[in-house]
Each structure stands twice: as structure tokens, then as C-alpha cells.
Amino acid sequence: MSIATPHPHGTASRLLNRVPEITVFFWFIKIMATTVGETAADFLNTTLGFGLNGISLVMSGLLIVALWAQFRARRYVPSLYWLAVVLISVVGTLISDNLVDNLGVSLVTTTVLFGSALAVVFVAWFAVERTLSVHTIFTARREGFYWAAILFTFALGTSGGDLLAERLAVGYALSALLFAAVIGLTYWAYRLGGNPILTFWIAYIITRPLGASTGDFLSQPISAGGLALGTVGTSLLFLAAILGMVVYMTARQRQAVPVALSARE
Numbered sequence: 001m002s003i004a005t006p007h008p009h010g011t012a013s014r015l016l017n018r019v020p021e022i023t024v025f026f027w028f029i030k031i032m033a034t035t036v037g038e039t040a041a042d043f044l045n046t047t048l049g050f051g052l053n054g055i056s057l058v059m060s061g062l063l064i065v066a067l068w069a070q071f072r073a074r075r076y077v078p079s080l081y082w083l084a085v086v087l088i089s090v091v092g093t094l095i096s097d098n099l100v101d102n103l104g105v106s107l108v109t110t111t112v113l114f115g116s117a118l119a120v121v122f123v124a125w126f127a128v129e130r131t132l133s134v135h136t137i138f139t140a141r142r143e144g145f146y147w148a149a150i151l152f153t154f155a156l157g158t159s160g161g162d163l164l165a166e167r168l169a170v171g172y173a174l175s176a177l178l179f180a181a182v183i184g185l186t187y188w189a190y191r192l193g194g195n196p197i198l199t200f201w202i203a204y205i206i207t208r209p210l211g212a213s214t215g216d217f218l219s220q221p222i223s224a225g226g227l228a229l230g231t232v233g234t235s236l237l238f239l240a241a242i243l244g245m246v247v248y249m250t251a252r253q254r255q256a257v258p259v260a261l262s263a264r265e
Helices: 010-014 024-047 052-072 078-102 107-129 140-167 172-191 196-219 230-264
Strands: none
Touching: 024 052, 024 078, 024 140, 024 196, 024 230, 052 078, 052 140, 078 107, 078 140, 078 196, 078 230, 107 140, 140 172, 140 196, 172 196, 196 230
């Protein structure tokens, strides 16, 4: 949960982990990726008129390719990892939107459904691996559980965020503030000695509706309670910010790897 907690297994072990360290950069990119997931899905579906079914198939195919590359990587590669996160954010949004818009399932039902699915993934993950720590994603099986959990956090966050902002008429701006407050309380609980794995996953889940509400607030028209920046402008803005951070982290990782390898010798 901490934005700057050292990896508990040391630098050499960190090279084997297939997911990033939990730093301030991680949380910033995670929130921006969730925002892109919301606005890009709306752009592809509504603005370009691809339709939910067509764009869902295309984005799911791209996600499969990205995850295939991610699983083949022997260590954490920033560009591969965050590409998969952005795509899984879009796909998670589309899964929720398909159930609600195409099949007429209520937001209450989808929120409960995705929450239950996420709980099943966590229970199965812990039953098999005896840990839910993101610092120990060393095997393909653990990574499989990890990405399944990520998918359902995005779908759950989409449904939960829409439920609060639209169905309960709280509004995008206030919803974003409420989700940010929950994350702040979670961080405070962590600092007071709360379980780091539990607080991490609570924060991870809540950043999804925070990003979605922020994306809707920025992109939606003023008449709907937004700032009318549009889905294109909002998506490009956050994608550029993500790209800049990924380039920076890639450069920093390249500098750190030779030092870490020397320490192992």
C-alpha cells in the first residue's frame, strides 16, 4: 500500500517479480490507466460507432496478445505491463457496459456479480498459493491469479462507479471525491499498522471507480455534470502522461539492472 515501501525480498528478488514495485508512480499510472479505460471505451463505442460487441471483440483480442507477451517476459517490463493494464481497463469497462447496456442487467446486480467473482479469485488464489502479495508474482500460476483479479477489479470499479455517480445520482465530481477519501482512509489505516496486503487491494479496487469518475467528469458535457473535454482529449491527455512515466521507469530500470546483477555475483 505504501507509495515508497522497499521490496520485502530485496533488489535481486525484485528482478524476478513480473509486476512493478508499489511506488507513487505505480499509483499515478494506475489511476490514469483506469481513466483511459473509461474514456477510451466510450470513445470507441459511442464516438466512432463501433458498437459494444464489435469493439469488445477487438479489444479482447488485443488484450490476449498483450497478456501473452507479458507472460512470456521473464521479469517486469514497464511497457508490456502497463499496456496490459490499459487494455484490461478498457475490456473491464466493456464487460460491464455490455451487461448493463446490451443485456439490461442492473448496475446493482453487476456490482454484486463482479464483487463476488473477485472474492472467488482471491479465495482460490490464497487457497493455492497461501498469499495474495503482489511482491511474489514469480510464477505463471500466480500471475494468472493476479491478472484475473485485476480484470474483475476493473469491471467491479466500472459498475460500482456508475452505480454511485449515475444510478444514485451522486454525480461524477462528488463520486471522485468520495472514492479519493476512501483511498486516503485506507492509506491512513495502513500507516497505523493495517495489513499491507489487505490495504493494498482495497486501494487498488477503489482506484478504478476513482479513475472512471474522474474520466467521466473531465469528458462528459457540462449538462451532464462534466467539464466537456471530450473522450478524445481526455484519453490523449492521460495516455501521454502514462507514456511519459513508462519511458522514465524503463530508463530507471535499465540503470538499476546492472547494479542489481553485480550485487548478486
